[in-house]
Amino acid sequence: MDIEFSHRSLGLKASEIRELLKLTQRPEVISFAGGLPAPELFPIEKINLITTKVLNEQGRQALQYSTTEGYNPLREIIVKERMNKSGVKTAIQNILIVNGSQQALDFSAKLFVNKGDIIICESPSYLGALNAFKAYEPTFLEISMDDDGMNMDELEEALKNHNNVKMIYTIPDFQNPSGKTMSVERRKRIAELSSKYKIPVIEDSPYGELIFEGSPYPCIKSFDKDGYVITLGTFSKTFCPGLRLGWICAHEEILKKYILLKQGSDLQSNTLTQMIAAKFMQEYSLDEHIEKIISVYKKRRDIMLDSMEKYFPKEVTFTYPKGGLFTWVNLREDIDSIDVNVQALKQNVAFVPGASFYPNGGNLNHFRLNYSNMNEERILEGIKRLGNVIKQYY
Known part of the structure; x- marks a missing residue:
């Protein structure tokens, strides 16, 4: 052609x-x-029942346009249950519903990165994120990992020596692809470094609740004092990926920018699936x-x-x-x-x-x-x- x-x-x-x-x-x-x-x-059977109930009770709302930020009852559940369980005290105004955390990855690079800017990531890192980021033509700086996750001394050296780092991308829990988990000490350190150098950390957290041994670690955002950590969550691995429901938890000033990107991209996430997910978690235990x-x-x-x-x-x-x-x-x-x-x-x-x-x-x-x-x-x-x-x- x-x-x-x-x-x-x-x-x-x-x-x-x-x-x-x-x-x-x-x-x-x-x-x-x-x-x-x-x-x-x-x-499937429970979702079938829930879907019928949503359509019978709130059908006109479920099939109508909704707000860009997302369905409020679902946002409230994320605040009170999912984020709170991760050690993060937040509020509904800090939550944006997105079409899976993959959309949030794309928005993150779109928001922070100009051509040639540096994205710091773990080595190796999630292929889906790298593909989303590459559309914005960044330079990637890889930081090595050991059994406790990203090497923090190496990360600080990179932040000291490069003045066009625009974001740090990490998957702290059971990392994709390595399966490694960042230690609590390093979670604290990366939050401190993000504040010190004023560089946002994109904390991608799809697997944190799927823990087989021991207790879950707190999110990096739980150590965030100045609002530089942005946590991406999803129901894809803990509920149903076909619903395409994820969320961004960020400081209000940052979230406003994400909301503008969402408006320009697709106006809002699917109203019906948001209401189904919220109703499911109101009537059944996701835990x-x-x-x-x-x-x-x-x-x-x-x-x-x-x-x-x-x-x-x-x-x-x-x-x-x-x-x-x-x-x-x-x-x-x-x-x-x-x-x-x-x-x-x-x-x-x-x-x-x-x-x-x-x-x-x-x-x-x-x-x-x-x-x-x-x-x-x-x-x-x-x-x-x-x-x-x-x-x-x-």
């Missing part, structure tokens, strides 16, 4: 995860690729539902890690996540996980190669595995097949 696209659009590429998910629609494929919740855990999810995912994590110990070469290492959806696999440095993925797909097993999670490239010898979506039997069989493929490289 003879048409001229914008410079920005020419740099966009398809998400590797989304492309892989197309390949894994075949029923014979055992997919560890997506970050998909287990569909058998969706509360009880999350407990059911946790019990299933913990069992699947254990089966995956035990199987990897048994069927992978001993030289292969991987993370031991204490919650969330992912483990991160490290191969010998000369092995390209993209090539391993090609061979694994021939055995009807799929995963996401690791290079995509590094915005500046390299690091080919890693890959991400998801344990939430496949049942126990398929996890065992898939890891056995994948182990046989990896052994060919050792």
Whole structure:
């Protein structure tokens, strides 16, 4: 087609995860690729009842335009239950409902980043966020991680030595893709650094409530004294991703800007799904539902890690996540996980190669595995097949 696209659009590429998910629609494929919740855990019967009740009682409101900020009863639930549980004392005027936290990621880069500005992120980092950010043509500065999350000394050096850092992006709980969790001490430190250098921290928190061992850590925002931390939440991993409901929790002055971006983008999030979610949480316990999810995912994590110990070469290492959806696999440095993925797909097993999670490239010898979506039997069989493929490289 003879048409001229914008410079920005020419740099966009398809998400590797989304492309892989197309390949894994075949029923014979055992997919560890997506970050998909287990569909058998969706509360379909309850949602059916709730939807009927919402339409019968508030149908005209549910099918009408609503405010950009979101449905107030849902915002109140987020304040009193979800944010409060994370240690954050906030108010309804600090909450904006968005179409999943993915929309919030796009808005964040749009709000803070000009072409060439620096976004600091963990190394590796969430591919979906990197793809959202790349549309705004930033420079990425990667900060290394250890078992306690992002290296804070390295982060402060970066903030000292670069004057065009516009935001710091982090996933502190059971990080995607590594499965690592930021320590409480580092959460305090990153909040302090954001205030000291006046740089916003985008705290992406989709997995914090999916904790298998120990107690949940407080959000970074709970240590935020000056309003520089912006927390992104979602119901996609704890309830139903198809509803596309997430939220931004931010200082009022910052949230006003997000609201303007939301108005220009889509006016508002879906009124009906907001009302369904709020009604569900008014009549049923989301915490009880999350407990059911946790019990299933913990069992699947254990089966995956035990199987990897048994069927992978001993030289292969991987993370031991204490919650969330992912483990991160490290191969010998000369092995390209993209090539391993090609061979694994021939055995009807799929995963996401690791290079995509590094915005500046390299690091080919890693890959991400998801344990939430496949049942126990398929996890065992898939890891056995994948182990046989990896052994060919050792």
